[in-house]
Amino acid sequence: NGSYLGIADGNLSRKFQQSFEYAKNGNLISKRIHDPASGNISDEWSYVYSNHQVTNIDSSKSGTDAFVMQYDANGNLTRQRDNVKDLTKRIQVDSQDRITQIQDVNNAILGSYWYDEGGFRIRKSSLEPKNNVFSNVEILYPSKFFGLEFIESENILTSVNNVYLNGVRIAALNEAGALAYYLTDQVDSVSHVLDDEGNTLSLMQYLPYGETFVQRGDLNFSPKFNSQELDRESGFFFFNARYYDPGIARFTSADTIVDGELDTQGWNRFSYVKGNPIGAKDPTGHLGESQFVDKAAKVPLNKILEEATKKTSEKAAENSGKVFSKVAGKATGALGFLVPSEVDAPTKKPSTDNRKDPKLPIYHRLESPTQTSKTAKMQEQSGEIWGKEAQGGLYKYVKAYKGPLPKGSRGIEFITAAPESGGALPKEARWIEGAPGVRPANNPDYVKINVRVTKNTQTEK
Incomplete structure (x- = not known):
C-alpha cells in the first residue's frame, strides 16, 4: 500500500536501519531502531491511538509513556510530555487551529507566531541558540520571497531574498550578496547547501519521517526536510497549513481536507503522506503528493533558474530581481535537480487520457x-x-x-x-x-x- 517498512538491502542495512509496522487502517503502530553493528532491535516504540490521535508512545528501552500527548476538542495538540528528556511543551492555538504560542512546563515562552488573514505566517519570535547562547530572535515574513531576522542580544538585523521554482525554494541571497543553492532529493528535502563556487556550506540527511540524522556545517539555513522550515524551539516543521512533528511522525492538528475518495488513509487526518515518506511529499500541509523518481527528469541548474525567473510572480521579481540576475549569470549546467517533467517542458500538450474531447474549453x-x-x-x-x-x-x-x-x-x-x-x-x-x-x-x-x-x-x- 505504499507504507514505508524499512530497508531490504542486505549488509548495507547494518550501517543504519529503522523498520515500521502499521495497523490495517494505516496508522503507524511500531517504530523499531536497530543496532548498527548487530542489526538487532535496540529500541521499539509502540503507538497508542484515540481516533487517529497519538496519545501515548511506549518505549522498550525507556519504559511506558515515553511520550504523552493531549489534544483539544478540535484535535489540536495542546500538550506534549517527553518523559525521557524531561521536557514539556504546552501549545496554544487560535480559533483557526493555528499555533500561536509554545511554552515549557514553567510557562516560559519558547516561541510565538502570527499569521495574516490567509494563514501565511508573517512573524515568529523565539528563543534560539546563537553563538552558543540562547537569544531572542524575531523573524518577519513580508512574503515568502523575502525575510528579515533580528537577533536581539546582538542588535543585528539581516535580510534574505528567496528564489522559488514550482513551489520549492532553490536558492537564497543575503544582504551581503552571498548566494546559497539548495540541492534537494526526491521529496524536496534539502541535502546540500552550496555557495557560488560549489563549496558545501551545509550537509543534511534525514530519517524517513523527517528526524535529522546527519547535519554538518551551517545550521541556520531555513529549508530542510521536505523543504520546510524547522522551528528549533519546538522541533516542529511549519508545513504552511499546519505543523508537523517528525519525532512522532504525525501532524499536530487535523487536516482540514479529507481526501478519502480513493483510500481509507485519506480519512486519517493526522498521518504524514499516508505512511509513504520515501515516495511522497506534502508541500502545503494538505494532501501528500507522490513524487517517485521515475516521474522526474534531470534538469541543468541554468535551465531551472531560467524557468524560475519566468514563472515567479511580479512580486517575487520585485523583491528578488537582484537574485535572479546574479544567479542566472553564475549558473552552469554542472548541477542537476529532480523536478517534475512538466517543468522541463512547460509548453507540453496534454495527453489524450486527460483530454478526451478536443472541443473541451x-x-x-x-x-x-x-x-x-x-x-x-x-x-x-x-x-x-x-x-x-x-x-x-x-x-x-x-x-x-x-x-x-x-x-x-x-x-x-x-x-x-x-x-x-x-x-x-x-x-x-x-x-x-x-x-x-x-x-x-x-x-x-x-x-x-x-x-x-x-x-x-x-x-x-
Missing part, C-alpha cells in the same frame, strides 16, 4: 494580488470558473476564464475533462498549489476532475 486561472493562499475552491458560475477561499471570515476570489487571457494578465492555462468513471463534469472541485490540477475537497459530493496544466501564460502588455 481551455481555461486560464489568473494570478491575484489579494489571494495569499493558492489553495482555492473552483466553482463554475455562468460559464466561468471562480476560485474561492475563506480568509478571516470573508471570501476572496481568483477568476479563471475560458478562452484567451485579458491583455496584461498572468495565469495558468489548463483544460478539464469528465472523470475517468464517466459522467458529467462536476461544478465544484479543489485547486491545490504544487499539485497541477484540481483535487477533491472535504466533501463526499466533490468529484476529482482530470486536469492537466498545459503551460504558464503571460500576455503582452
Whole structure:
C-alpha cells in the first residue's frame, strides 16, 4: 500500500536501519531502531491511538509513556510530555487551529507566531541558540520571497531574498550578496547547501519521517526536510497549513481536507503522506503528493533558474530581481535537480487520457494580488470558473476564464475533462498549489476532475 517498512538491502542495512509496522487502517503502530553493528532491535516504540490521535508512545528501552500527548476538542495538540528528556511543551492555538504560542512546563515562552488573514505566517519570535547562547530572535515574513531576522542580544538585523521554482525554494541571497543553492532529493528535502563556487556550506540527511540524522556545517539555513522550515524551539516543521512533528511522525492538528475518495488513509487526518515518506511529499500541509523518481527528469541548474525567473510572480521579481540576475549569470549546467517533467517542458500538450474531447474549453486561472493562499475552491458560475477561499471570515476570489487571457494578465492555462468513471463534469472541485490540477475537497459530493496544466501564460502588455 505504499507504507514505508524499512530497508531490504542486505549488509548495507547494518550501517543504519529503522523498520515500521502499521495497523490495517494505516496508522503507524511500531517504530523499531536497530543496532548498527548487530542489526538487532535496540529500541521499539509502540503507538497508542484515540481516533487517529497519538496519545501515548511506549518505549522498550525507556519504559511506558515515553511520550504523552493531549489534544483539544478540535484535535489540536495542546500538550506534549517527553518523559525521557524531561521536557514539556504546552501549545496554544487560535480559533483557526493555528499555533500561536509554545511554552515549557514553567510557562516560559519558547516561541510565538502570527499569521495574516490567509494563514501565511508573517512573524515568529523565539528563543534560539546563537553563538552558543540562547537569544531572542524575531523573524518577519513580508512574503515568502523575502525575510528579515533580528537577533536581539546582538542588535543585528539581516535580510534574505528567496528564489522559488514550482513551489520549492532553490536558492537564497543575503544582504551581503552571498548566494546559497539548495540541492534537494526526491521529496524536496534539502541535502546540500552550496555557495557560488560549489563549496558545501551545509550537509543534511534525514530519517524517513523527517528526524535529522546527519547535519554538518551551517545550521541556520531555513529549508530542510521536505523543504520546510524547522522551528528549533519546538522541533516542529511549519508545513504552511499546519505543523508537523517528525519525532512522532504525525501532524499536530487535523487536516482540514479529507481526501478519502480513493483510500481509507485519506480519512486519517493526522498521518504524514499516508505512511509513504520515501515516495511522497506534502508541500502545503494538505494532501501528500507522490513524487517517485521515475516521474522526474534531470534538469541543468541554468535551465531551472531560467524557468524560475519566468514563472515567479511580479512580486517575487520585485523583491528578488537582484537574485535572479546574479544567479542566472553564475549558473552552469554542472548541477542537476529532480523536478517534475512538466517543468522541463512547460509548453507540453496534454495527453489524450486527460483530454478526451478536443472541443473541451481551455481555461486560464489568473494570478491575484489579494489571494495569499493558492489553495482555492473552483466553482463554475455562468460559464466561468471562480476560485474561492475563506480568509478571516470573508471570501476572496481568483477568476479563471475560458478562452484567451485579458491583455496584461498572468495565469495558468489548463483544460478539464469528465472523470475517468464517466459522467458529467462536476461544478465544484479543489485547486491545490504544487499539485497541477484540481483535487477533491472535504466533501463526499466533490468529484476529482482530470486536469492537466498545459503551460504558464503571460500576455503582452
